[in-house]
Amino acid sequence: MSVLQIVLMICGAGVALFNYTVFLVTSKNNALPIAPIALFFIIAPPLLCVFLGGYAMANFPVLYEVLKWVYIALGLIYAATFFAFSAYVTAKVEQTEDADVFIVFGCKTFGYTPSYALKKRLDRTLELLQKNPASVAVLSGGQGKDETVAEAEAMKAYLVNKGINTDRLIVEDRSTSTVENLDYSMEILKGMGLDNKKISAVSNDFHIKRIMKLIKEKGCYMGVAYAEIDDFLRRTQNLTREYMVWIRTVLFKKANARNRS
16 A cells, blocks of 8 residues: 555545544444444455455455545545534524523433533523523423433423523423424424414534524524534534434435434
């Protein structure tokens, strides 16, 4: 393998290797277990090249060279699209901070302890509720297979512990996806006669663009507010996962309803 090929491989596959290593290390019981599989396909080709490269080059020189460039090209495509995607989903958008109703999208919990990303969402919600004393929040999130309580209940307990009155918190504990978060929350608000109020969706910065896309597709009228992920490793983990969710959604649109957030 030439110096040029090694440099290009590090630029491409190296980014993927770093991303999925971080994803595997920082994700616990994640609902999208792609890291081990992705790491295998990233690591296996260079290892085969090291151990069988001499034999392959001597017996199948053209095929060997083509496969090397295909692998490098895929790595470079991954790196380029990942960075472009990350810039897109984290680009700042106008926030609606003065709403009557805030829909808070659920995320992984450990019992009544919110995950890092969910804690960021809840702290942002706390800030918004304090800023708008007459507003209410819909806490949206059901109970996953690896969770002991519904995400919405854990979210409610966190906000109540921070001083928010329970009268201002509406629990939606059926949803298991971003799509259902929006659908079930709007169903509740419609039943309460609040669907015509000023509404804002609350989540993390890496997640908010997907929510905005859903809002537009469903013809809803609401703003957004988001919490930024400032920890580099957590940010990489969440962006890697979000990248794969978007790809899976594009390739398999029917799987969209099963995409956990």
